[in-house]
Amino acid sequence: MWKAAFQGASSLIGSGISPLTNTEDETTIPTVAGNGRHPVTRDELKAEPKRFVTKEDLRAELKAALKNYATKKNLERFATKKDLERFATKEDLRSYAKQETVDRLALEIVNIKDELARMNERMATKDDINRITNTLDYLVLMTEKGWNKLTVHDERLRALEERCPAVPPA
Numbered sequence: 001m002w003k004a005a006f007q008g009a010s011s012l013i014g015s016g017i018s019p020l021t022n023t024e025d026e027t028t029i030p031t032v033a034g035n036g037r038h039p040v041t042r043d044e045l046k047a048e049p050k051r052f053v054t055k056e057d058l059r060a061e062l063k064a065a066l067k068n069y070a071t072k073k074n075l076e077r078f079a080t081k082k083d084l085e086r087f088a089t090k091e092d093l094r095s096y097a098k099q100e101t102v103d104r105l106a107l108e109i110v111n112i113k114d115e116l117a118r119m120n121e122r123m124a125t126k127d128d129i130n131r132i133t134n135t136l137d138y139l140v141l142m143t144e145k146g147w148n149k150l151t152v153h154d155e156r157l158r159a160l161e162e163r164c165p166a167v168p169p170a
Helices: 002-013 042-047 057-065 074-077 080-086 088-121 128-165
Strands: 025-030 037-038
Touching: none
Parallel strands: none
Antiparallel strands: 025 037
16 A cells, blocks of 8 residues: 555656665665665755655655555445355365265266276187187197198109109190
């Protein structure tokens, strides 16, 4: 609140000089041309009274700033006690938060069940793997037997060709 009053008071001065700063020993202001602070003497205050902020200026600026704040009557126009009773209480908010949590968890459970059903459809069981492995083992065994038969037949055919020479074409 005082900060607003001081800012307003500095706007009264118009030259960019901030309000007075009082200490126990002296009153200081920033110098306009210099780069530091120097003590203000009573003679300077008497010589140029309009250059410095007075208590009356600060009070007037504070009153003007306080006019911008809402009064009790202004606030009553926004919400009455009955209006405030219609707003959610802490218990309402807690129950809503619990319900929201329950709803979110229920939705998550449904999603997990769907995902689990999809996994069960796509996932092979131990029996499925055993059936596939047994089938592959059987195919490998039959292939080996076939190769063995081919090898035996190849040897027999070669022996037969050696015994019977090929007939020349006529």
